Amino acid sequence: MTPPGSPAPSPPGWPLAGHAPAFRRDPLGFLRSAANSGPVVRLRLGPFVYHLVTDPALVREVLQARAANYARDGRSARQMRLVTGESLLSTEGDTWRRHRRLAQPVFHSQRLAGLAATTVAACTETIDRWSDAARKGRTLDLVAELSRLTFTIAGRSLFGADLGPHAGAVEQAYPVLVDELFRRSRALAALPAWVPTPGHRRFHRALAAIDAIVAELIAGRRRAPAGRDDLLDALLQARDEDGSALSDAEIRNHAVTFLLAGHETTASTLVWTLALLDQNRPELDPVEAELDTVLAGRIPTLADLPRLTRLDAALQESLRLFPAIWLAERRVLETDTLGGCTIPGDSGLVVSAYVTQRLAAHWPDPDTFRPARFSGRTPPGLAEGFLPFGAGPHQCIGQHFALLEARLALATLLSRFRIHLAGEFPAPLAGITLRPAATVPVRIELR
Numbered sequence: 544m545t546p547p548g549s550p551a552p553s554p555p556g557w558p559l560a561g562h563a564p565a566f567r568r569d570p571l572g573f574l575r576s577a578a579n580s581g582p583v584v585r586l587r588l589g590p591f592v593y594h595l596v597t598d599p600a601l602v603r604e605v606l607q608a609r610a611a612n613y614a615r616d617g618r619s620a621r622q623m624r625l626v627t628g629e630s631l632l633s634t635e636g637d638t639w640r641r642h643r644r645l646a647q648p649v650f651h652s653q654r655l656a657g658l659a660a661t662t663v664a665a666c667t668e669t670i671d672r673w674s675d676a677a678r679k680g681r682t683l684d685l686v687a688e689l690s691r692l693t694f695t696i697a698g699r700s701l702f703g704a705d706l707g708p709h710a711g712a713v714e715q716a717y718p719v720l721v722d723e724l725f726r727r728s729r730a731l732a733a734l735p736a737w738v739p740t741p742g743h744r745r746f747h748r749a750l751a752a753i754d755a756i757v758a759e760l761i762a763g764r765r766r767a768p769a770g771r772d773d774l775l776d777a778l779l780q781a782r783d784e785d786g787s788a789l790s791d792a793e794i795r796n797h798a799v800t801f802l803l804a805g806h807e808t809t810a811s812t813l814v815w816t817l818a819l820l821d822q823n824r825p826e827l828d829p830v831e832a833e834l835d836t837v838l839a840g841r842i843p844t845l846a847d848l849p850r851l852t853r854l855d856a857a858l859q860e861s862l863r864l865f866p867a868i869w870l871a872e873r874r875v876l877e878t879d880t881l882g883g884c885t886i887p888g889d890s891g892l893v894v895s896a897y898v899t900q901r902l903a904a905h906w907p908d909p910d911t912f913r914p915a916r917f918s919g920r921t922p923p924g925l926a927e928g929f930l931p932f933g934a935g936p937h938q939c940i941g942q943h944f945a946l947l948e949a950r951l952a953l954a955t956l957l958s959r960f961r962i963h964l965a966g967e968f969p970a971p972l973a974g975i976t977l978r979p980a981a982t983v984p985v986r987i988e989l990r
C-alpha cells in the first residue's frame with residue numbers, strides 16, 4: 544500500500560524518452576502491463592508526465608466527483624481543435640458549458656424515432672448490397688461497409704437529404720482528417736499545422752472541402768428554413784437562456800464534431816461485435832434465435848429493441864472488450880492525492896476504458912467474450928468498472944443515439960446474414976478510435 548502523498552509507482556523506462564517508445568510500439572499492451580504496477584501509475588512520455596488511473600473508484604473521482612480539477616483541455620483536445628474548432632470535444636469551462644447546454648436538446652429522446660427510421664433506411668441499402676455479394680460469393684471489407692453505413696446515418700441525421708450530392712466528397716475527406724489527428728497524437732512534438740508539409744497540405748485541402756460543403760448546407764437552410772426534423776434544424780433552433788442562438792461558425796463546429804465523433808466510433812463497435820459473434824458461435828446461436836422469434840423476418844423497429852436482450856448483451860460485451868474511445872485525457876489543475884499517490888498540478892492524466900474494463904479483479908476471465916455478464920441484470924456502470932461512454936460532465940452526448948443505431952443495425956444485419964471472417968480475428972489499432980488495424984474481409988451468407 545502506497546503511503547499518502549508518495550509518488551505513484553512507475554514501470555521501468557528509458558532515461559530521456561521514458562515510456563514513450565513502449566507506448567508507441569503497443570499502446571494497449573503497454574498500458575495494460577503498466578496497470579499491474581498499481582491503481583495509479585506514473586508514466587513519462589518524453590518531457591510529459593501522465594498518471595494512468597485504472598481503479599473504478601478512482602476513475603470515478605477523476606471523471607465525476609472531482610471533475611472540476613481534471614480539465615479536458617489537454618494535448619489531444621488541442622489537436623482536436625484543428626478540425627472541430629471550439630467544440631464540445633475541444634473546450635472546457637464556460638465555453639464548453641455553453642456548447643453542452645445548446646447541443647443537449649439536439650439529442651433529446653423524441654428525436655430518436657427519426658434516427659431509428661434513418662438507420663433502418665440506410666441498413667436496407669446495405670441489405671441490397673450484401674445480398675448481391677452473398678449471391679455472387681464476393682468478399683467484402685467489413686470496415687469499409689460499416690463505415691459507409693454509419694457515415695450515411697450520421698450525415699442524414701445531421702443534414703437530412705441535403706447532404707446527398709456531397710456525401711462522397713465528405714466521406715473521402717474525413718479519413719484524411721482522422722489520419723492527421725492520429726499522427727499528431729502519437730508525435731511527442733508535432734510541427735505546427737501551418738508548416739506546408741505535403742501531409743499538412745492534404746489535411747488543409749480536406750478540411751477546406753468539408754468546410755465549404757457544411758457552409759453551403761447551413762446557408763441553404765438559413766435561406767429556406769424548411770422545419771425539417773434533423774440535427775441541423777435542431778442546432779438552428781437552439782437558444783441559450785438569454786435567447787442567443789448559435790452562430791454559423793458554432794453550428795459548423797458542432798456539425799463537424801458530430802460527424803467525427805459519431806461515425807467511426809459506431810462503425811468500429813459494429814465491426815468488433817460482428818467479428819466477436821462470428822468467432823464465438825455458441826454466443827451467436829441464441830442471438831439469432833431471439834431475432835427469429837421477435838422479428839420473424841421483419842425489419843426491426845424501435846419497439847422491438849427492449850425484447851432483443853441477447854443482442855444487447857453481446858453489444859455491451861463487445862463495448863467492454865473494444866471500447867471505441869479507449870483513452871480519455873485530462874489536465875490536472877491543482878495538485879491532488881489519488882489512491883495515496885500525489886498527482887502534481889499541471890501534469891497530464893489518462894483514464895483508459897480498455898484497461899479498466901479488462902481488470903481481472905472486476906471482470907473474471909477478462910479477455911473472454913461472454914455476453915452473459917450483461918444478461919438479466921441492471922447494466923453495470925462505473926462502480927463496476929464499465930465506462931464505454933465515459934462518465935461525469937463529459938459523458939458521451941451521443942450515447943443513446945449510438946446505442947440505438949448499433950442495436951438496430953445489428954438486428955437488421957444479423958437477422959438476414961451470417962457474416963464470416965475470411966481471415967484471422969482483426970488486430971486492434973489504438974488510433975483516435977479503437978479500430979481494426981487493417982481491412983476485415985468477410986464472406987456473407989444469406990440466412
Ligand code: HEM
Nearest residue numbers: 631804805808809867868871931932933937939940941945
Ligand atoms: C459507440 C459509439 C460511441 C462511443 C463508444 C463513444 C464514447 C465516448 C466517450 C468515452 C466520451 C467521453 C470522452 C471523455 O471523457 O473525454 C464521448 C464524448 C463525446 N461523444 Fe461519444 N461515443 C460514441 C458515439 C457518439 C456519437 C454517435 C456522437 C454524436 C453524434 C458522439 C459525440 C460525442 C461528443 C460530442 C462528446 C464530447 C462530450 C462532452 O465533452 O461534452 N459520440 N464519447
